[in-house]
Amino acid sequence: MKWIAVGRRPTITAGLIVVAVMITSLVASSVRDGVAVGVALALAIAGGATLTTAGLREAHPVLARATLTVVVLDVALFATYFFSSVTNFNLAIGAAMSITLLGLSFLTGASGQISLGNSAFMGVGALAVAIWANHHSSTPMVATLLLAVACGAFVGLLLGLPATRLRGPYLAGMTLAFAVAFSAIVNSFTSWTGGDAGLQLPTAVTPPGWLSSLFNAQTPLLRVNTMWLADITIIVTGVAFFFMANLFASRIGRAMRLVRDNDVAAELVGVSLSRARVIAFMVSSAYAALGGALWTLINNSVSPPTFSLALSITILSLVVIGGIGTISGALIGGVIYAYSTNVISWFTQHAGINSQGNLASQLPGIVFGGLLILTMLFAPMGIAGAVRRLWARRRD
């Protein structure tokens, strides 16, 4: 049980550090942000190195995953202390999105089904939190989030039951119809959902006193508040990812991959096809609902028209571009979601495109669609898959 090809280790570490320094010097606008990147990277490398030692993963896979989760969480939480409020806000939005992505990634990657209705499941979770909080504002946040997850799983079950007998295109179409119908459903229960206008949370999610006291009085409230929101979202995201990593590796996960690759064979070895599919569908919608619920907390309000078919397509694009069926792919997708508009608007500015013209407003769509096609044609496993393959090729 050697822990890594010894000759390569220094090369990798050195390479990573060089890349880190390059990125830091290129993009960090202030010393503080630079320090944040540096420390984050150092911790990440240390964490990664710890995990690759001593055969920990082999002997205690769950413990190893837990360690990895905690290390990554630490790094992320530490970093939020240094980030500006906009960066933290986008980080929170992206982290919540990555939970939704992970759900779809599991559904598609592990069971081979596809859903275009995940925006509506996000909407279910988002509304569940807002409705509950408006009637019982004193409920602890964790309970409200769990309630949203339960609602998502329940609606997933309702739609998943007919879905069990459906093959790819039919399921895609059925979930598409659900996404399109979501707005009409919300508007049929206006007294509960607030219709298109949506709902506001009665009270904003604010940091506890001890946390605020860490900052000096000059620090803008916005920075403290968004940092807290980002931290909560990161922790929830960490927990969600930890569960999913274990689920991927579990007996259920293996059974589902068998269903994906060969459903008849799976049935022969005693896997219940319909049950596997319903479970996958429920997990995916529960994850989407959690993502949506977090959005409500972050935005302090829910706007139902957000959860449109267009968002579903964005979710699908991000999963594919990040890498279907991989944990890191969902993370990459979340980051792309959070920061792509910045990057694209930066590009529009510097490419001399009229920022209020037709092309500028359509550019995000065109870029996403184009990337989606290119990824599927040339790197079906997305960025995560491509990185893995490159690495594998380099070793051979």
Added chain:
Amino acid sequence: MDAFLTSRIISDILGGLTNGVIYGLVALSLVLVWRSTGILNFAQGAMPMIATYLGMVVFAHRFGYWPLVAIAIVAGFSVGGVTERVLVRHLYGKPEINPIVVMVGFLIVLEGVAAAIWSTSPRGIPNPFSPIDWQLGGKPIALSPFGVYEIVTALVVMISVAVLFRFTKLGLQLRASALAPEVSRLLGVRVSRMLTLGWVLSTGVGTICTVLVASNFFTGLTPQVMDGIFAFGFIAAAVGGLDSPVGAIVAGVSIGIVLQFVGDFVNSNAIIITALVILILSLMVRPNGLFTKNTARRV
């Protein structure tokens, strides 16, 4: 007689029929692609939309309505053929989700490009038929000259497709290469060409449908013109069965009429919800559509 023709029931049936033939045409174009290449084309609304805009560009030089229609259809054929050759060809034999994802991507790209070039504001195609409903004794009968034109055109397209498949050699080759490509190849059918032809035909049908929708004064032509209609057309195709042209048309027309009643007697919100419920119920009863002959899937 007047009272009967302007009654609510007849109005709803006529209004539903006009919508239903459009859903039927979209469903038919989906079925054509599905039968020839086994792909559910999520860009089935966007490809004809581009073709219609191309017709529109020519129309800008004032050639009139009918040349516009002709140019749009030719453009539709080309868009279908080129898409199959350039994009879809790489997707045969890949896992089921790959073509779905690629066509969804194609959908966003086409709509984005169209909106970037022609903007999202609607454009009209002034056409020879009035969109104003006929009146009988001061009451409308839910049918306009334009509505009749829509229904007649749809019927002509449906009959032409049926004739092509049933009674021509080309139709036989198309059916053969879809059902048994290897055998057809051995018998000298140029299967690859037939696959392309399937897409060409499908986009042609879709373009006729899109031109009808865009010529409708109340819709106009926008990059998203087919989004909502695609959803209903897909529901019709799924209810009827993705490999049954007859099923697609029957389901399209029936759904159109049912939804018109729902919109009239319940409310607008209930329309899409009812469509979703119809889809779920029919898929629970017959997962492969009501009109599909049950065949065992090969392992």
Added chain:
Amino acid sequence: MSKTYARRFVTTSAALLLCTGLVMAGGSIVTAGAATHTPGVTAKQITIGATVPLTGIASPGYSEVAKAADAVFMYVNSKGGVNGRKIKYILKDDCYGTPGFGCTGTPSTVTQTHALLSAPVFATVGSLGTPTQDSVRSLLKSNGVPQLFVNSGSRDWNNPTLYPGLFGWQTSYNEESKIFAKYISATYPTANVCFLGQGDDFGSDGLAGLVAGGVTPSDTQLYSVGALVVTQGTSIAPYIARFQTDKCTVVVLDTIPGATDAALGAALQLGFSPHWVISSVGSDPVTVFAPLAAKGLTADPEVGAVSFSFLPTAGSSSAWIPWMRKVLTKDTSQFPGFSSTTTLDGNMEYGIGWGVAFVEALKASGKNITRASFLKVLTHTTFSQTPSLTPLRYTATDHQGLNGGYLVTVTSATSAKPIDGKIYTTDSSSTGPVISAKKLSRGIPSWLK
């Protein structure tokens, strides 16, 4: 086995690298901007911002509003600014909170407001939409950022106890509807009135105003913006068919222009011609007719409709009209090609209306401006020299804004004219009467001429 570890390690690290890298990239793009004593204010410049629909379902017409206000700011800047400061106006697109295919990837109102906060802005001025601005009220409040002149006639903006920095501008939907009710009961005493409104405060406030004014519609329908987006407007047709079945003779529309189009189009198809009474925000003749004309219609079905205006109509003799044209002609960046023959539409007037109000308030606040001093001036001054027909007056307990205007009728595809030229004022209470008044606002302040 060790190769797997190494691979996973590298994948994870690479993912993390990418994460942190992009996080920093995002941060560095938006965190530029120096801290000052009053956020958004330097010796030479004051920065304000707004979230508006530049794309999507509500963008036709509405996208012009804030740009017209910006034209005012640039005009003022060209004259040396206000109290020595130039005004910088940042517009962020929020797609009216309904991201569809027309604006894929457009960030939400909350996200865009965060971007404005980090600019930082002194205040948001003229952000558009009821649901969109409702969703950022508490965010702006908790950061002490004034939320000024929200472009919507909802009563939500008048809540000084809870939101001391929140101000509306236009005459509220409620007040407007009360004035409509007075007109309807005087002109069509025996009419069968029906109502179609947007499924939010816009519709419900408007309906409440009609009822308060003594007109209870026999049929009330509320449409969903989401469905409007999905169906390209065809979701409106069933409501209109229903009004026809119910034999409505007066139809009141509390609709955005896209829905007004759909309603008028559906009525045309059905051969249904009631008396239309259309809310000020959904009736601008140019905005309503443009898409109908693009589709090949030659006669404007809106002609004859009754609406409301809190600003002088483009054809009126108000001194503000030529001034507005001058401002728009001078600014070539927002309205390229605006010339003496271009129609001055209601959306441009609207933006100029509160644009002028803002520069007036800014001027009155003096050189040493803080957010608190600005709000104090705003609530203790009557602004009678802005384009609006009635003076703009806020008090410590009333943040609604204008409270009246005149009834107009659409005379052509590009114009509307006052029905009787009388200016009506009222309040949002259910008992407050509708009073007819003489001309209340005065002309253009000399420093702006």
